[in-house]
Amino acid sequence: MSATLIRSGRVIDPANKRDEVLDLAIVDGKIAEQSAIKDQKAETVDAEGLIVAPGLIDMHVHLREPGFSHKETIESGARAAAAGGFTTIVCMPNTSPAADNPATIAWVNDRAAVTACVNVLPTGAISKNIAGEELAPIGSLGQAGVVAITDDGHCVQNHELMRRAVEYARMVGLPVLDHCQDYNLVGNGVVNEGYWSTLLGLPGWPAAGEEAIVMRNILLAELCDHRIHCQHISAAGSVHLLREARARGVKISGEVCPHHIALTDEAIQNFDTNYKMNPPLRSKEDVDVILEGIADGTLSILCSDHAPHAEFEKEVEFDQAPFGIVGLETELGIFIDQLVHKHRKIDIVRLIEMYTVEPAKLLKLDAGTLSVGAPADVTLIDPDLEWTVKIDKFESASRNSPFGSWKLRGRAVRTIVGGKTVWRL
Amino acid sequence: MSTNWNRKDLLGLRELSPEEINFILETADAFKQVGTREIKKVPALRGKTMVNFFVEPSTRTRTSFELAAHRLSADVINISVTTSSLTKGETLKDTARNLEALHADILVLRHSSAGAPQFLAQRLKSSVINAGDGAHEHPTQGLLDVYTIRERRGKIDKLHIVIVGDILFSRVARSNIFALTKLGARVTLVGPSTLVPREFEKLGVTVSYKIDDVLPTADVVNLLRIQHERQRKEYFPGIGEYTTLFGLTKERAKLLKPDCLVMHPGPINRGVEIDSEVADGLQSVILDQVTNGLAVRMAVLYLCGGIAT
Numbered sequence: 001m002s003a004t005l006i007r008s009g010r011v012i013d014p015a016n017k018r019d020e021v022l023d024l025a026i027v028d029g030k031i032a033e034q035s036a037i038k039d040q041k042a043e044t045v046d047a048e049g050l051i052v053a054p055g056l057i058d059m060h061v062h063l064r065e066p067g068f069s070h071k072e073t074i075e076s077g078a079r080a081a082a083a084g085g086f087t088t089i090v091c092m093p094n095t096s097p098a099a100d101n102p103a104t105i106a107w108v109n110d111r112a113a114v115t116a117c118v119n120v121l122p123t124g125a126i127s128k129n130i131a132g133e134e135l136a137p138i139g140s141l142g143q144a145g146v147v148a149i150t151d152d153g154h155c156v157q158n159h160e161l162m163r164r165a166v167e168y169a170r171m172v173g174l175p176v177l178d179h180c181q182d183y184n185l186v187g188n189g190v191v192n193e194g195y196w197s198t199l200l201g202l203p204g205w206p207a208a209g210e211e212a213i214v215m216r217n218i219l220l221a222e223l224c225d226h227r228i229h230c231q232h233i234s235a236a237g238s239v240h241l242l243r244e245a246r247a248r249g250v251k252i253s254g255e256v257c258p259h260h261i262a263l264t265d266e267a268i269q270n271f272d273t274n275y276k277m278n279p280p281l282r283s284k285e286d287v288d289v290i291l292e293g294i295a296d297g298t299l300s301i302l303c304s305d306h307a308p309h310a311e312f313e314k315e316v317e318f319d320q321a322p323f324g325i326v327g328l329e330t331e332l333g334i335f336i337d338q339l340v341h342k343h344r345k346i347d348i349v350r351l352i353e354m355y356t357v358e359p360a361k362l363l364k365l366d367a368g369t370l371s372v373g374a375p376a377d378v379t380l381i382d383p384d385l386e387w388t389v390k391i392d393k394f395e396s397a398s399r400n401s402p403f404g405s406w407k408l409r410g411r412a413v414r415t416i417v418g419g420k421t422v423w424r425l
Numbered sequence: 426m427s428t429n430w431n432r433k434d435l436l437g438l439r440e441l442s443p444e445e446i447n448f449i450l451e452t453a454d455a456f457k458q459v460g461t462r463e464i465k466k467v468p469a470l471r472g473k474t475m476v477n478f479f480v481e482p483s484t485r486t487r488t489s490f491e492l493a494a495h496r497l498s499a500d501v502i503n504i505s506v507t508t509s510s511l512t513k514g515e516t517l518k519d520t521a522r523n524l525e526a527l528h529a530d531i532l533v534l535r536h537s538s539a540g541a542p543q544f545l546a547q548r549l550k551s552s553v554i555n556a557g558d559g560a561h562e563h564p565t566q567g568l569l570d571v572y573t574i575r576e577r578r579g580k581i582d583k584l585h586i587v588i589v590g591d592i593l594f595s596r597v598a599r600s601n602i603f604a605l606t607k608l609g610a611r612v613t614l615v616g617p618s619t620l621v622p623r624e625f626e627k628l629g630v631t632v633s634y635k636i637d638d639v640l641p642t643a644d645v646v647n648l649l650r651i652q653h654e655r656q657r658k659e660y661f662p663g664i665g666e667y668t669t670l671f672g673l674t675k676e677r678a679k680l681l682k683p684d685c686l687v688m689h690p691g692p693i694n695r696g697v698e699i700d701s702e703v704a705d706g707l708q709s710v711i712l713d714q715v716t717n718g719l720a721v722r723m724a725v726l727y728l729c730g731g732i733a734t
Contacts, residue, residue, distance in 0.1 A: 198624040199439070201539045201560030201599055271540030316516055317538035319559070 003027045003037040004419060006378065009047025013054060014353035015360075015369035024052050026376040029419035033372055045421075047380055050413065051348065054370050055087025055377025056355040058328060059363060060152070060177075060231060060255060060303035063089075063120070066107060067096025072308040072397045074108065078116035080306070080328040080396035082423035085412025087377035088119040088367050089306075089328070090359075093130065094153040100125035100136040102144035109145060117422040118415070119367070119377070123177065126151045126165045132158060135165055142172040147363045150177035152231060153278075155213060157183055163220050170226035175362055177229045180213035180238070181279070190319050192265040192280045200269065202318065205280050207235035214238040218245040218252050227251040229362060232305050234260045234279035236289035243298040253362065255301040256294060258327060258334035261287055263402065271318045274402040277307070278323035294354075295345040301362065302354045304331040308398030326396050330389055330403045332381070336410030340383065348383050380414035387411055433732040434546040434553040435725050437562035438603040446604055449724050450572050456727070457720035459496070470499035470531075470730050476524050477503045479535040479556070480517075485691055485715070486556050486566070490533045493722035499730070502529070521545050531730050534558070552729040560594045565725055566690055567600025569718040571608065573710055574645055576717065577686055582609035587639050589615045589671055590649030590698055592625060597649060597690045602628055613639050616671055619660045636671050640680040647688040648673055648698045664697055675702040686710050 004026040012019050025032040025042075058081065064072040072080075074091075081089045091108070093099030099108065105122050112120035124141030128134045130151045138149055149169055155178065156162045162178075169176050186209035191197050193204025214230050218241060221228040233239065233254040242254050259277060264284050267275045275281060293299040307324025314321050332355075339345045346354075360368030367377060391404040415423040429448040438446065459467055475494040479487050487503065494501045504524075517536075524532060531552040534542050539559035546553040557563040575581055586605050592598045592614050602625075605612050612630040614621050626632050633639050640646065651667060661667055668674070673687070678700070681687075687699075687709045695701045704711060 195624060195627050198622065199599075199628065201558075201562070201594075201596060203560075271543050312516065315518060317536065317544060318540045319538045 001028055002419065003042035004045060005037060005042045006045045006047045006052055006380070009050045009052035009380065011052045011370065012349055012352050013370040014349060014357050015054065016371060018370070019349055024370065024378070026378070026419045029376050031370050031372050031374045031376050045414070049382070051381040051383060053352045053379045053381055054356045054368050055415070055417065056085050056332065056352075056379050056412070057088040057090070057359040057365070057368055058086045058303050058306070058331070059090040059301065059359040060257075061089045061091050061306040061328065062094065062308065062324070063091040064308060065095060065111060066104065070310050073115070074111045074120060075115035076395065076397040077306070077308070077328070078112070078118045078120060079423070080326070080394065081118045082415045082417070083395045084328040084330070085332045085379045085381065085415055086118060086328060087379060087415060087417045088121060088365065090121045090123060090147060090363065092150065092152040093123050093125040098125050098130045099123065100128050100130065102137070102140045105141060105144035105146055118417050121147045121363070121365070123148045123150050123152075125149065126156055126176065127161065130154045132156045132161065135161070135168065138165065138168050138174065139172050142174050146174065147365065148175045148177050150179070150231070152177065152179045155179050155181040155183070159216055159220070162216070163224065166220050166224040166226050166228060170224055175227040175229055177231055178213065178217055179231050180210045180217065182209045182212040185209035185212060190276060190280065191268050192282045194265060194283055196265045196268055202268070207237055207282065207286065210235045210279055211237035211241060214241050218250055221252045222250050225251065227253070227362070230254040232257050232260065232279060233290065233293070233299060234282050234286065236286045239289045239293035239298055243293065243296070246298060253301065254293070254299045255303050256290060256299050257303060257305045258331045258338075259325060259402070261290055262334050262338055267402065272402070273314045273316070273318055273321035274325055274400050276318060276321055276323055277305070277325055291343055291345050294339060300354060300358045302331070302335055302351070304328050308396055309400050311399060314400045324400070326394065326398050326401050329394050329396060330401060330406070333387065333389070333408035333411045334403065336383055337408045341409050376416060376419040378416040379412050381410070382413050383410045385409070385411055385413065430728045431732060433729055434542070435564050435729055436542045436546055436553065436555050438564045438567045438600045439562070441607070443607045446568070446571065446607060449568055449721070449728065450575060452724035452728060453572055453717070453720040456723040457717065460720060466496050466498060468498045469727050470494065470497040473530040473730055474500045474502065474528060475531040475533060475726065475730070476529040477501065477533050478521070478524065479503070479505050481506065481535050481537045481557070483535050483557070486535065489715070489718045490556060490722050493719055493726055497723055497726055499531070499726070517541065517545070518548060521549055525549050525551050531726060552732065554725060554729060557596050559596065560599070561596050562600045563596040564600050565718065565722050566597050567604045568725070569714055569721040570601055570647060570688060570690070571604050572717045572721050573688065573714050574686065576713070577710060578644065581605060583611070584644040585611045585613065585642050586645045586647065587613045587615060587643040588647045588649065589636060589673070591620045591651050592616055592649070593620045593622060594652055595649050601647065602630055606630065615639055617661045617667070637677065637680060640677065641682070643681065643685050645686045645688060646673065646681065649690065650692065650694055651698055668697055672697065673699045673703050675700045678703045678706070681708065688714060690714070
């Protein structure tokens with residue numbers, strides 16, 4: 001029997017509508033009644049001045065294994081997650097081979113069990129080989145333990161195929177996550193279509209290319225009466241569409257990445273490929289509307305779209321570089337700094353809810369709560385700690401971040417998974 | 426070296442001040458003079474090596490840079506995409522670092538990716554001269570266009586310059602816009618709405634879709650080639666319709682003021698964006714542009730090559 005007492009922290013547990021200073025008890029890897037450890041020797045963790053939150057969940061992460069272990073492994077990605085305050089991460093299926101079959105899911109689960117210091121939950125592909133042409137074996141993927149299906153990085157263009165995927169996923173009980181990108185409208189676009197693409201002569205990626213698929217997903221969610229979750233929302237128009245549809249009760253939702261609120265497309269002017277991601281950085285007007293969407297609950301989930309790439313892959317001509325940046329080790333700091341401190345759009349309680357209750361509800365996870373009996377996944381957060389991002393100290397195997405040297409206020413200081421401290425500052 | 430110039434690279438005209446642009450033009454004046462002498466060669470870059478690194482096809486610009494370098498007594502190496510290791514999977518950075526290791530002092534880069542010259546300039550000690558990067562900039566073309574206008578009209582300030590054609594995909598248009606607006610010209614862009622989006626107005630120019638309304642007040646008409654090889658077909662219905670709506674036909678040329686200059690960066694598509702009678706007519710300065718390009722490129726190589734040590 002092992003026991004831990006986290007003392008005198010501000011326990012914020014949105015699932016139980018709790019926000020008070022008290023001691024939190026952990027016995028044998030589960031949240032326990034305080035009385036359960038009265039008579040035994042317990043390790044104590046002093047959490048005075050800190051927030052004690054349910055372990056944070058990042059439901060949009062690329063771990064690159066199998067196939068691209070030079071960018072990231074499940075082991076290094078999990079360490080990066082722990083260092084960012086995450087106890088559970090959901091990994092995308094665009095590996096090699098793609099996670100479009102139960103064998104690959106089993107491999108990922110085995111690998112995670114052996115090497116990962118946080119909970120790793122795989123998603124499966126919507127279509128075979130993420131090619132958007134034929135359905136992947138969604139039922140078997142469900143049996144293998146995926147928490148959702150998605151073709152992330154790609155987008156099923158055929159609306160009929162997407163409709164059937166959503167209907168089928170409803171039967172299996174899996175939510176559908178979608179990377180919203182209309183290939184015809186976007187073409188070879190690499191940056192937001194607007195002033196900066198015009199000035200720099202870089203191929204534009206118009207906001208309408210995202211909005212068109214968000215609209216498609218709203219229609220299909222309605223038609224199939226099943227949840228579709230729109231990944232990494234970047235455009236103002238998408239927020240308006242989601243707001244209207246959610247008000248009507250459509251089973252549609254959206255998530256936000258830190259770069260889409262902390263940066264605008266002005267950042268691309270030096271052709272630095274660490275500002276190249278998909279969807280691209282948008283205008284100040286888009287950022288303002290996304291912030292409002294977070295404030296009013298239209299956008300309900302925060303995540304990183306952690307997308308590691310090796311330096312030699314990113315250090316090429318702008319239009320030839322792969323999309324994406326790492327995010328696990330900076331996202332919490334950026335969101336606390338920007339949403340809670342700088343723009344005051346939400347309070348820390350809502351921020352924690354968007355990282356715990358919301359993804360847990362969407363993916364039906366046994367996580368995101370400090371209820372007695374729940375797995376003892378806990379994140380200790382200092383919301384006022386001032387720190388500087390040091391890319392060379394990242395746990396991730398990759399370094400492709402635009403946030404080097406950023407000064408942020410707020411971060412995780414200890415990450416506990418199943419009652420065990422897996423990382424501390 | 427003059428204190429008026431302290432850049433090792435010429436990446437674009439957007440980052441240059443009006444003074445820097447004028448200084449290049451004045452330097453080009455001196456080199457143009459050299460071109461009229463019996464011995465057209467000067468020793469300015471003797472012992473220096475210039476690499477013409479063309480990752481995208483070009484004859485006019487590559488030849489112009491090569492001749493400019495020869496006239497400055499530099500050694501010249503030409504590398505094109507078929508002879509470079511890029512086709513063997515080597516990255517641009519590695520290829521360029523190898524060239525630098527061979528003591529290439531000046532790298533003239535033509536590349537299909539916008540920003541490729543910036544990318545190399547940040548990583549190399551050699552001078553990097555942009556000879557056209559994607560749809561971004563073609564600074565020496567912009568400079569030779571400005572030089573030609575200034576030579577004929579004595580100034581740029583307050584002139585009305587009309588640029589016609591595929592602006593969206595044109596690096597020539599962007600370099601012209603940046604230089605001309607800095608020097609006080611009024612610039613109007615004309616072409617199909619798909620190739621001349623309104624977004625360009627934020628660069629301080631006027632956008633028009635009616636060429637006949639614009640031509641009577643033009644001091645210069647600069648016609649860009651319709652680059653059908655790099656366009657998806659959705660941008661306009663066809664060449665015939667383009668000529669009908671935007672071609673500088675001999676009929677339409679009658680709208681021009683008698684002293685209006687007709688320019689074209691080449692290669693021209695006769696009968697598409699310009700009629701032969703206009704291209705070869707009295708108002709055309711198309712071949713002056715080519716001659717002036719040599720002087721402008723000598724000036725750029727001389728100034729940047731003198732900074733890189």
